[in-house]
Amino acid sequence: FIDGIFNILYIIPALVGASLTADPIIQRWAWIAGGLRCIAMHAYSAIPDIQADQKAGIATVATVLGARWTSRYCIFLYVASGILGSIYTGRYWLSVMWILYGVFVYMSFFQNKVFGYYKLFPIINMSMGFLLFCAVIIDRFFS
Numbered sequence: 001f002i003d004g005i006f007n008i009l010y011i012i013p014a015l016v017g018a019s020l021t022a023d024p025i026i027q028r029w030a031w032i033a034g035g036l037r038c039i040a041m042h043a044y045s046a047i048p049d050i051q052a053d054q055k056a057g058i059a060t061v062a063t064v065l066g067a068r069w070t071s072r073y074c075i076f077l078y079v080a081s082g083i084l085g086s087i088y089t090g091r092y093w094l095s096v097m098w099i100l101y102g103v104f105v106y107m108s109f110f111q112n113k114v115f116g117y118y119k120l121f122p123i124i125n126m127s128m129g130f131l132l133f134c135a136v137i138i139d140r141f142f143s
Contacts, residue, residue, distance in 0.1 A: 007042040011035065033084035040077035040101070041125070043070050074101075101128070 011034040046053070046062035047070055053063050062070040078101035086092045104124065 005035075005039065007038040011038055029084050029088035033081045033088055036077045036081035036084070037101075040074045040081065041121075043077070044074045044121070046070065 011031075014034070043061045046060045047067050049060070050062045050067060053060050061073070065073060079099055082096075082099050082101070101124075
């Protein structure tokens with residue numbers, strides 16, 4: 001769980017840059033939404049490694065919670081991130097995008113194809129990040 005929290009560091013450069021120009025109250029939503037997404041990404045990436053981590057004696061969020069509860073944890077975090085991200089940007093259609101992350105995690109686990117779906121994860125992350133970036137740029141400069 002601590003490692004998941006430290007994954008929030010991935011969003012620090014973007015949030016520091018944005019904090020120089022944004023309202024600090026609104027900025028809190030972005031920090032929380034981005035942090036939840038990073039924690040969810042970290043937890044989801046631990047699911048395919050459960051057996052190897054257990055053999056190595058490494059305690060991860062996935063080895064502690066198990067695959068089913070880690071998947072549920074990820075779904076909750078992605079949906080919460082989507083809702084908060086939508087509040088931050090004011091573009092409520094974004095919550096649907098983040099809920100799709102939850103659907104992705106649900107499908108991958110409950111179809112017993114976590115590793116197969118996990119290989120698509122970088123493409124999905126890039127696409128979702130790009131759409132979020134475009135939404136923020138449109139919101140800030142063209143509305």
